[in-house]
Amino acid sequence: MNAPHESQNLRCPIPDEMIADLQAKFGDRFSRSNAVRDHHGKDESPFPSMLPDGVVFAESTDEVVAVVKLCDKHGVPLIPYGSGSSLEGHILAVQGGISLDLTRMNKIVALHAEDQTVTVQAGLTRKQLNEQIRDTGLFFPIDPGADASLGGMSATRASGTNAVRYGTMRENVVSLTVVTAQGKVIRTSRRARKSSAGYDLTRLFVGSEGTLGVITEVTVKLYPQPEAVSAAVCNFPSVHDAVECVIQTIQLGVPVARVELMNAEAVRASNAYSKLTLRETPLLLFEFHGSEASVKEQAQTVQDIAKDCGGMDFEWAERPEDRNRLWTARHNAYFAGLQLRPGCKASTTDVCVPISRLAECIDAATEALSKVSFPSTIVGHVGDGNFHVLMLLDPDSEAEWAESERLNYQLVMQAIQADGTCTGEHGIGLHKKQFMVHEHGEDALDLMRSLKLAFDPNNILNPGKVLDPRM
Template identity: 75%
Template sequence: MSQVSVHEASVLRKPLPEALVEQLRSHFGDRFSTAQAVREHHGRDESPFPEMLPDAVVFATSTDDVVRVVKACDAFEVPLIPYGAGSSLEGHTLALHGGISLDVSGMNRILSLNTEDLTVTVEPGMTRKQLNEQLRDTGLFFPIDPGADASLGGMASTRASGTNAVRYGTMRENVLSLEVVTAQGKVVRTARRARKSSAGYDLTRIFVGSEGTLGVITQVTVRLYPQPEAISAAVCQFPTVHDAVACVIQTIQLGVPVARVELMDAAAVKACNLYSKLDLRETPLLLFEFHGTEAGVKEQAQTVQEIARDHNGLDFEWADRPEDRTRLWTARHNAYFAGLQLKPGCRASTTDVCVPISRLADCLDQTTALLESAPFPTTIVGHVGDGNFHVLMLLDPDDAAQWEASETINERIVSIALDADGTCTGEHGIGLHKLGFMREEHGHDALELMWALKRAYDPKNILNPGKVLPPDLP
């Protein structure tokens, strides 16, 4: 979506009906706010779009709260935007048409923990770090780890993944069931806790990745995993990104069960050194982690090190102590914020794509060549074990030419991925920023099916309107 169409949408915003304001204020008291600072907090994110403020914010603490707000918005046909941690990168939570921002960050309890079944049910505002902290004494953990400390409701909504996805999968594979409030205020449970089912349509998978456009998630049931007996991490440097990616491709094709394998180009390594006070050699690198038994981890590491040497990699630098591993992975998770420090005062535009693993080296070669002519600093990081990589572009917020150049580069990177039978986003989601690529990736007929779902689930188009689906296919 262009900046012009965003502006046009904001001009068409309608003020909230006074009756709705009075109804919500009388029930929620100080949990209903029209304060400018509160609206600003919920009307901006890390996307390249200008701020788009909701008209009001409601802080929910229960499913009943969510039902009440949804029913009120349905009655007055007012847009409703679910809001968790606000860590999305593509404009998912921006109030394009105004309306109510429904903040569920206060819904952050564990509702049931079933250690024997390796499942837990949480409220949508629970963040991944909060969950794992509360699981610490159980011997279990939740492995999905996007860079930000995102909420599980938001992670389900965007079908998030992270560094562990190559071993443990994404939210798509790890969400067993959801409780969802529909656009009419009905509470629906999408599935039971059984590990598999053949009973009817897979409603869980329909809501996972729907970005708040089909319903408001109020409970999430996810898989848990035993803490591995042994964990070992290592850094391996390479002369080029191509060498590093070739190592990853061979590792995956040989079936080595690495838990994590992350790529950083030289610029990303430099940024992490500065931000996280590391002293890594500033060349492309792979950051590995191995999970399993002591013997299994040793065997995996030996195999991968031999593969790395075949692709001009240096010997592994090991991080066996928990505090050393934590320091490395914290630096990797902070790579976005580290990148911002390369150009103080900048605004970031990000893109992520995902391609079949066999096409990854070629796509990254083309992307690297494309970025060499960029008129601004860039970094590349990637969950390359599953073919997913990210480009961070650091722009002067007052330079329109840089914004235009970044969008041209973004379009070209997505085209490279689609030409390789990949996708325009591997984990960030569509939001506003990737709307323009949906037709090319899915085709007209598939988008018509998606719009049919949207109309069936949300006939008044009140749930996060303007996101995911291009508006030219009503």
């Protein structure tokens, strides 16, 4: 597959002096072994591996500072590494350099249950967090499927199934501790719920994909575990009907916690992979959070809408184990999809459009998929106007890759024409850089470039991602 070829030309190996410094400081937490480099040089994206020259396992913000300063001094690229679950090539070492593994920074720094915030080290994953705070009666809702790290989720502005009710990382990060390209440690905001004190550095680092600074601590909002939760499946005769139901639900302001679309192929894959017996037509997976009364009210409203849209009766999953089975199946939709074509490599689209334009965009995707030569599924966080086409490709076929890229291009350009975005939640990484100019225009990109230059003048922070320098 056609990976960026800049890698070989721009590669700058680590100078011997820096290697000696890293060995002295980190001992065996600095590795140049092939196995460790290989592990840090690939992600869930369709790109081939691109290995860093070395990997440092940091255990504190101070250690991150030390690594950043060495990289800055020697002009060596630095790539923060969380859980490696990127779908767009964020952590690939296109210019070599150091992969800075933060997985050992996985402690809770401060839990403020009474303020419903928690501060964690960047390497803690969302599941680890929720396990550790379960007894507080609070939970962290953002759920991108993968068990991503909080640092990685901040860096890609992640969201997922609960975003329709609880927002994305944009709304849920309160404050960040960041090591700048110059090795300074800043905190981007204080812990008050709101502030008008100067430029919003928090939101600037959220979604910056490791290119403006290294996030080492994250303070996020927590929410009371809802008094009542119920989940339901509703089958529809067509994807279009299901999408219509979602649009009306959102427009009516029903505060659904999750509403997920799966097309018939995605259901079939999940049945096979997760041993379920869901009816194999397009379906919506709903979850309602609130008081007992409010959950009942929401569910009734949505059932009425669904019926109007041709939906069948709701099938309920009220017991936690049934809900878990259902959501595990949804979360495994990616891996279930992969099993539709054993040995395949997946490429995923990620457009997000205003809800009024969602039906036409999904219809166009469905129509286009009926003509391609590879298997595929469609799943979507449709309450946000966000959906994914999972394209299951023969890893050895240049033709299928080219075909999938053409389809992605077509869907993205249609989304942008509909006032939408090339990426709702996966980020730009390597794969979406080509669309930045279509989405933002050259002048806005110039502002972003000037910002990158101001924050990282030596271009050491995850170079080659998000933006290319102006030609």
